[in-house]
Amino acid sequence: MKVVIIDYGAGNTKSVQFACNRLGFEPLLSKDPEVITAADKVIFPGVGQARNAMNMLKTSGLDNLIPQLKQPVLGICLGMQLLCRSTEEGNTKGLGVFNVEVKRFSNTVKVPQMGWNTILNLESNLFEGIKNEAYMYLVHxxxxxxxxxxxxxxxxxxxxxxxxxKDNFYGVQFHPEKSSTEGAQILKNFLKL
Structure with a gap:
């Protein structure tokens, strides 16, 4: 199976690659549209600022390619947010796969949310073997x-x-590659879809 991690300059690609390696997969890091299109599974990570990341996607033409992918795609953290309609961060238009807006947390809580928190109301085979209220690692x-x-x-x-x-697109706000055995299970579930 050919797994590609989109390497567009705004991702924590190495930690995702190492997490896949631990599961027995050898993903390629690439921003080549032909390599990405030919993959069986695509992982779209991201850390950093939304506008800068979108500009990097536009520079390489990936802003047009990603929403047209037909194989399973997993957006992680900023990657998930960029798959949304828009984000308040830098007033940035997203890729529009998920018809939802990304908003900033209010100043009534510590921002960024950093550390472990639970995931609830799990509704997908992505979470097979994961208990409701499992802890995941988040920074956003x-x-x-x-x-x-x-x-x-x-x-x-x-x-x-x-x-x-939505369809073949999945997104997680948390970092499965940093979320212990449960995060590894979610990544494994995605790679086995």
Whole structure:
């Protein structure tokens, strides 16, 4: 099976690659549209600022390619947020796969949310073998609102989408590659879809 991690300059690609290696997979790091299109599974990670990341996607033409992918795609953290319609971070238009807006947490809580929190109301085979209220590792200042695509929620000042799904696209706000055995199981579930 050919697994590709999109390497567009705004991802924590190495930690995701190592997590896949621990599961027995040898993913390629690439921003080549032909390599990405030919993959069986695509992982779209991201850390950093949304506008800068979108600019990097546009520079390489990946902003047009990613929403057209037909194989299973997993957006992680900023990767998930960029799959949404828009984000308040830098007033940035997203890729529009998930019809939801990404908003900033209010100043009534510590921002960014950093550390372990639970995922609730799990509604997908992505979470096979994962118990409700499993702990995942998160680092983020912006969140996707609850919507028709929500397949897991987290509570931090309010309930928000910690995972989304539409057709072949999945997104997780947490970092499965940093979330111990449960995170590894979610990554394994995705790679076995």
């Amino acid at each position: 200042s912006y969140y996707a609102e609850l919507c028709e695509h929500t397949i897991a929620q987290t509570d931090y000042d309010l309930k928000y989408s910690s995972a989304l799904r």
